[in-house]
Amino acid sequence: MSTVGTAAAQGDQLREQVHAAARRARHAAGELALATRETKDALLHAMADALVERTAEILTANERDVAAAREAGTPESMIDRLALTADRIVGVAEGLRTVAGLPDPVGEVVRGSVLPNGLRLQQVRVPLGVAGIVYEGRPNVTVDAAGLTLKSGNAVLLRGSSSAENSNTALVAVLADVLRSHGLPADSVQLVPCHDRASVRHLVTARGLVDVVIPRGGAGLISAVVEQATVPAIETGVGNCHVYVDADAELDTAVRVLVNSKARRTSVCNAAETVLVHRDIADRFVPVAVGELADAGVTVHGDQRFVELAGDSSYVVPAIDEDWDAEYLSSDLAAAVVDSLPEAIEHIATHGSGHTEAIVTTDVRSARQFTARVDAAAVNVNASTAFTDGGEFGMGAEIGISTQKLHARGPMGLPELTTTKWLTFGDGHLRP
Amino acid sequence: MSTVGTAAAQGDQLREQVHAAARRARHAAGELALATRETKDALLHAMADALVERTAEILTANERDVAAAREAGTPESMIDRLALTADRIVGVAEGLRTVAGLPDPVGEVVRGSVLPNGLRLQQVRVPLGVAGIVYEGRPNVTVDAAGLTLKSGNAVLLRGSSSAENSNTALVAVLADVLRSHGLPADSVQLVPCHDRASVRHLVTARGLVDVVIPRGGAGLISAVVEQATVPAIETGVGNCHVYVDADAELDTAVRVLVNSKARRTSVCNAAETVLVHRDIADRFVPVAVGELADAGVTVHGDQRFVELAGDSSYVVPAIDEDWDAEYLSSDLAAAVVDSLPEAIEHIATHGSGHTEAIVTTDVRSARQFTARVDAAAVNVNASTAFTDGGEFGMGAEIGISTQKLHARGPMGLPELTTTKWLTFGDGHLRP
Structure with missing residues (x-):
């Protein structure tokens, strides 16, 4: 097989790997959408506990990332973003507890009325489904994003930086264990392969599998995602x-x-x-x-x-x-x-x-x-x-600050990670 | 110059033509955003009057489209969609009056509070800015879409079918005259060139100039728009x-x-x-x-x-x-x-x-x-x-039915043609 052929085959394989993860996430999202607030809050508290309990394991993984970054001559300011400490893990865990304390947006009746013909109409908040988050070096984003998406009933595909791969893998392993022990699908939180830029493209073009993509990072990352995306994307955070x-x-x-x-x-x-x-x-x-x-x-x-x-x-x-x-x-x-x-x-x-x-x-x-x-x-x-x-703004936590006009504008909290569904209840109602 | 070179030059020219229209629309949108409900409702009523008064002129233009379509062997079902009559114009005008009677979403305070530090916070509805509507043969969409976007304070770029070009041109000429006579920019409602498929692409990739694109038509039109768009698009209307x-x-x-x-x-x-x-x-x-x-x-x-x-x-x-x-x-x-x-x-x-x-x-x-x-x-x-x-659903009128999850889901009325803006009022408030 030629080198070009091999590269193409590897490309297809990576695409299939990302899309298979998205299909599993989609299945998980079906379960998460039905989870009660009680279940989700207990899950987040248990995740916070587990992260603190398993600090040693997380720090060991993080040290490998930090050592590799140092070896590669990464500037200290970026190493500081990458590095975890026991205190930082406590902070990340506290973030999950804060999210657990926030109201659950799912099920909120946004509008409702009885039409003149007696048809009862309700617009209710439901999760978006599968969210893809594309971000840079900070491993704390892994946990923050998982907490916000889970609380709003969504599954999440995390595409972090390869520089934080060991840290992210360790963090997601902890979160997945807690999901399992709570009877929820471990596929609710998954890492997407991070060694190839193409995995971002496969993620943001998975129409029908991924419901929204949110880039978190610098202007370059954001415009790369928005320009490639066929999945609806939310632009965040560029501020002049x-x-x-x-x-x-x-x-x-x-x-x-x-x-x-x-x-x-x-x-x-x-x-x-x-x-x-x-x-x-x-x-x-x-x-x-x-x-x-x-x-x-x-x-x-x-x-x-x-x-x-x-x-x-x-x-x-x-x-x-x-x-x-x-x-x-x-x-x-x-x-x-x-x-x-x-x-x-x-x-x-x-x-x-x-x-x-x-x-x-x-x-x-x-x-x-x-x-x-x-x-x-x-x-x-x-x-x-x-x-x-x-x-x-009193939202308790944010997944980012939207600078676009559609869907959400400004700081995005839990309600911004939901959509709505119209429910109509009739008694055999027909439209004349 | 080679044929290829000429084609490329024509492509650039078309792109510039579409983008120039978008820049004029953007400028117009700045004025429209400040128009009061009183002004906008008077405008829509005057447009309804003018359409009925100038029926003869509109029908003459429409007859040219219908004759050309017949000559091209267009099926009668499509000719029926294309054809206007005095009655249909009255119906279209009534549609504008209905929209005039609907509440103005602009300025609605969606949320508001006083933060613990005394900072006053309001989330208010504002127009999206410039909407691009891509649609097929029915000339009534030209007026319906203009009415809804104007009432919600937006400028609109209309990309209709070339088969309805004469009809659409006549309709927009009437609307533009009424805009002018009400002291509002005629560029608030503009037709985009419709003879070349590329004009759709130029419209839906005009990031920074166009705020939202809404395709109205069959599944083919919708997916063509969504796949090409870098401007946020709203998928409408495919129903299985x-x-x-x-x-x-x-x-x-x-x-x-x-x-x-x-x-x-x-x-x-x-x-x-x-x-x-x-x-x-x-x-x-x-x-x-x-x-x-x-x-x-x-x-x-x-x-x-x-x-x-x-x-x-x-x-x-x-x-x-x-x-x-x-x-x-x-x-x-x-x-x-x-x-x-x-x-x-x-x-x-x-x-x-x-x-x-x-x-x-x-x-x-x-x-x-x-x-x-x-x-x-x-x-x-x-x-x-x-x-x-x-x-x-009691929305009075709709611009389409969204089948996507972001921004709007289900029938889209006037509020769905707006975004929000956070206003904060302080007394020299600093963040600690």
Whole structure:
């Protein structure tokens, strides 16, 4: 057989492997959909217990991943994401207990009525079925995603990074054992082969077998998934968030909201990446803001007017075109002076990613115009962009933050992992 | 320039033409999103008036389409779909008035709360933005789709059939004139070039310009759109619907529900295409059902057991494998005898399209098991499959019936043409 032939045969084999896992997941999903909240909560608590009890085994597997990553010269920041500790496992287990404590969305009657002809109509929440999660190096996502999908009655196919393969295998082995001991199908949580990029493609094109695909990771991962997917996908997490400082903003409030939005944590999708300042407040705002941002270690990439007002600072550099579209996820911030609120709104429409956009103002008309015209998952008035988060929004936990408009927009909790079904109850009702 | 080069240049030109229309629609959508209900309802009433007033002009255009279709040897059933009459235009105009009378979903506060830190949170309904509708020969879809998308604050790109081009152009000209006279952008409703299949591809891959694509038509059109789309798409309307007659069904009810489900209208997606009969009632049910179905002109494609019980009838033929997956949309019905309720559920899971599935039974346990285990947009107990319809469900009007699980499932009315946006109102709130 030629090399090409062998590669093709291996490709077919991988495809069949992924689709066979999906078929098993589908079967498992049929059982999970009928599980009561009592059963699911007991399952999650037992999983939390088992993860803590089997810490040694998990850490041994994780050490192999960490050692391999070190050997491959992986930067320490990524090793830190990959590494588990006994404390981190306790944290992951606590996450499962939190999810167990959340209301079960399944069975909720969303709408209901009796039609004029007496037909009784109910729209009820049901699980989506099989969810595919594609993610990067953090092994805690394995458990978090499993907990949220199981609680919402779904089976899950996990496609993690090959760098975390040993850790993920160990974690899923623990979860599968607990599923079995609770009389639920172990196939409810499965790992998809992670050594070949093609397995992502096979997962996201398994129409009819997989009901939704959710990528969790950087912009590259997300667009790769969305572009290949024929299964419905939910785009998550790319955030080029703006803070707009209106002419009538309170100076102190504006500076504090900006610094919190940018510098609280720079590596998260709800961090601000650009500040836009109305020209009428720019001469007072810019020097103060630059000082506070410099204290927080932030480098500002300013347009000409911003740089001129900033004064001499090693933390200020001239912006280039790419800065307006950058999701830095670092201690960098693009900054521009604008002539008007409409210009700010236009800038956001052009460069924003539809995640979170904030205005700082005391003028109710500006607030109204900004909230009405800015098209994003979250629009904040006098509040840090950092609030866009399932935990902060009271959802208890989140599977991601959707930046698309269909199905779910913003933080996605348990209800966002369900669909609905219309039930009609008649007495031999016929349509005239 | 070579022919290939010319074709490529024409392809680029078409792509640019579609995308330019989408950019204009996007701009228009920004205005429409802010239109009040009062404005939108007045617009729809004025459109209804204008369509009736300009009937002569519309009919002249339609006659050109009809003449061309006749010349091309189009079957009369398709000509009937294409043809407009003064009465049909009045009907289309009435449809717009009905939509004007429906509540405006935009601005509805879906959820809201005050967080422990005092941050006020509102999830409000907002338009999706730009909707692309891909459809076939009926010109009335042009107006129906425009009415629903405009009322929900969206701009619309209409990609109709080339066979209806003159009709659609005349209809959109009327709608655009009314938009202009109401101070709203005429680009809110635009036709996409319809002479080249590639324009569908350009429309459904215009990510960032088009927010949702909804195909309306046959299975071929729908899967072509869904497979090509990188813009989120909503699958609509393929219906391989089943009626399952349980062992404990009332014989009369079962026969009436089946005949209504199958024969009320055979060309619609909620028509039944398969009947499954429990073996314990089959000997009583089958002969009666076959007689009633024959009276309605329905040919039954039965499995061996069904055919044996049916007796000698020119309306009964043996089923082949393809019958179980067929969406006939004609006076044909697949029929099988099953040994149990679980076998019926399994058959539906294998062959159903997730549209509407009905059980006829007097046993509450069977009803419960069927509604819990069957995975479809609508699951009916003792009621005809024909009820799955936006009008019947009290939505007033529908843009289609979604058979997918994400965003919307079942009949889609105005709220399904919206998304949401989180608004947060703080007083300089920072996240700790």
